[in-house]
Amino acid sequence: MDMPxxxxxxxxxxxxxxxxxxxxxxxxxxxxxxxxFKIVRIEGDFVWHDHPETDEAFIVLEGxxxxxxxxxxxxxxxxxxxxxxxxxxxKPYAASEVKMLLIEPRGVLNTGHAGGERTxxxxxxx
Amino acid sequence: MDMPxxxxxxxxxxxxxxxxxxxxxxxxxxxxxxxxFKIVRIEGDFVWHDHPETDEAFIVLEGxxxxxxxxxxxxxxxxxxxxxxxxxxxKPYAASEVKMLLIEPRGVLNTGHAGGERTxxxxxxx
Numbered sequence: 709m710d711m712p713x714x715x716x717x718x719x720x721x722x723x724x725x726x727x728x729x730x731x732x733x734x735x736x737x738x739x740x741x742x743x744x745f746k747i748v749r750i751e752g753d754f755v756w757h758d759h760p761e762t763d764e765a766f767i768v769l770e771g772x773x774x775x776x777x778x779x780x781x782x783x784x785x786x787x788x789x790x791x792x793x794x795x796x797x798x799k800p801y802a803a804s805e806v807k808m809l810l811i812e813p814r815g816v817l818n819t820g821h822a823g824g825e826r827t828x829x830x831x832x833x834x
Numbered sequence: 835m836d837m838p839x840x841x842x843x844x845x846x847x848x849x850x851x852x853x854x855x856x857x858x859x860x861x862x863x864x865x866x867x868x869x870x871f872k873i874v875r876i877e878g879d880f881v882w883h884d885h886p887e888t889d890e891a892f893i894v895l896e897g898x899x900x901x902x903x904x905x906x907x908x909x910x911x912x913x914x915x916x917x918x919x920x921x922x923x924x925k926p927y928a929a930s931e932v933k934m935l936l937i938e939p940r941g942v943l944n945t946g947h948a949g950g951e952r953t954x955x956x957x958x959x960x
Contacts, residue, residue, distance in 0.1 A: 714906030718914040738917050740889045740937060743869065745915070763866045767893075769913070780840030787895070788844040789871070791864050811866060811937065 721747060721769055725807055727834050732826065734810060734818060735834035746810040747834075754800045757820035764792045764812045771806035775799070847873060847895055851933055853960055858952065860936060860944060861960035872936040873960075880926045883946035890918045890938045897932035901925070 724737050724747050732754065734746035750773075766773065767789040774783050775792065776799045784790050792798050819827045850863050850873050858880065860872035876899075892899065893915040900909050901918065902925045910916050918924050945953045 714903075716903070716906055716908035716916070718908055718910040718916045720914045722913055738891070738915065740869075740891045740917055741920075741939070743866075745891070765864070765866045765871070777840075777842070780842055782842035782844055784844040787848055788846045789864065790842070790844045791866055794867075813867070 719745075721807075721809065724834055725749065725769075731805070732818065733828045733832070735832050737834060739814065740811075742814050743811060744814050744816075744831075746812075747807070748810060749805055749807050750800060750802045751805045752802065755819060755822055755824060755826050756797055756799045757818075757822035758795055758797045759792075759812070759816055759820045760795050762813050762816060763794050764810065764816070766790050766792070766800075767809040767811070769807045769809060771802060771804060771808075773806045773808060774801045774803075776801060845871075847933075847935065850960055851875065851895075857931070858944065859954045859958070861958050863960060865940065866937075868940050869937060870940050870942075870957075872938075873933070874936060875931055875933055876926060876928045877931045878928065881945055881948055881950060881952050882923055882925045883944075883948035884921055884923045885918075885938070885942055885946045886921050888939050888942060889920050890936065890942070892916050892918070892926075893935040893937070895933045895935060897928060897930060897934075899932045899934060900927045900929075902927060 731749050731751050734748040736744045736746050738745040768784045772785050857875045857877050860874040862870045864871040894910045898911050
């Protein structure tokens with residue numbers, strides 16, 4: 709007798725984003741080994757920080773993200789990505805709301821080691 | 835004297851995809867620590883294989899990807915992703931062309947340990 713076939717569900721970015729509206733609060737949507745995929749809404753200016761132990765991937769889903777560096781900046785739109793190398797100080801900025809995907813090892817804080825009031829709760833799944 | 839500011843370039847998926855037309859030949863577009871981001875065009879049926887040592891992330895950019903498992907399947911469209919867990923046998927299928935992003939550790943072959951004529955050159959950057 710054949711087993712009934714299972715239908716597995718994909719992870720839909722829009723469906724996940726529709727479940728929250730707050731900004732700068734990353735939600736984990738998937739894990740790849742010890743890496744996490746997080747979606748986040750951002751708007752306005754963040755704090756300067758770095759991640760001394762890891763690179764960080766940004767994939768923009770909607771809006772235009774600018775990441776400032778001490779010596780310049782990169783502008784990232786939908787269908788684009790950028791890797792911020794470990795140890796490089798950066799400050800994300802969104803003139804209007806940006807929806808994006810972050811990929812980084814489990815345990816990385818949004819403010820790196822800068823700390824402060826902008827530090828989000830970590831490892832919040834949606 | 836202020837240093838002139840640098841403008842860094844994002845990685846644009848469309849620009850990268852426009853540089854090749856062959857199918858089932860992943861191109862590396864970025865590295866995140868020891869992980870690689872690869873873009874690939876696929877159409878038709880692939881071979882059954884697994885990756886005993888790692889999970890594998892699929893993000894669909896255009897088209898509709900189906901991944902068959904021994905006990906079912908998942909259908910993934912644009913704006914969706916799926917993680918195939920390590921050791922799980924799978925077979926990608928695209929009724930018409932799919933453009934997608936793969937994320938996995940550096941060194942992973944497209945056919946896992948199945949080998950054969952469908953095995954693509956690895957670590958080809960674009």
